[in-house]
Each structure stands twice: as structure tokens, then as C-alpha cells.
Amino acid sequence: MANVNPEGPARRGFKDRAVEKVARAVAGDRLDNLQRRLDELEAEVQECRQLNLRLAEVTDLVEQLLLPIAAQDQERIAAAVEKYSRAM
Secondary structure, eight states: OOOOOTTHHHHHHHHHHHHHHHHHHHHTHHHHHHHHHHHHHHHHHHHHHHHHHHHHHHHHHHHHHHHHHHTTOHHHHHHHHHHHHHHO
């Protein structure tokens, strides 16, 4: 459900600015440090997501290779390696 502010977007912007002013007056540099740390953590989370996706792709490749290798199916092995190479 949408968050509707009956006071309108201009009023909400004023409130946001007022809250930020108070927070800066109370927290000072700590607020900037927290924002910087939040940005760093968001970047690290994104990097972890990319690594997890890459790991899933490699796991899929290993699975696709194990069955054909066990069956000595060179054609399927070559197709799986080619598919993986194109994905990189």
C-alpha cells in the first residue's frame, strides 16, 4: 500500500530537512561517519551478491560437467564448457 502524506510532498520535504538539521546539531560528524559507513556496507553487500551469483554459476557448471564426464559424453562436456565461456 502506498504511503500517502496528506500534507503533500513539500511539507514532507520540510520535515525531512528539519530532522536532518536536528540530527546534525546533535550528532555532528558522527552522522557523516555513519552515512559513509552505510555506503561502504551497501557496496560490500552488492559485492557479496555478485560473488554469490558467480558461485552459483560455477556450481551449475560443475554439475553440468560431472554427469557427462561420468558418462564419457564429450559432446555435452564441450557444450557445457562453451556455454560457461560465453557467460564470462
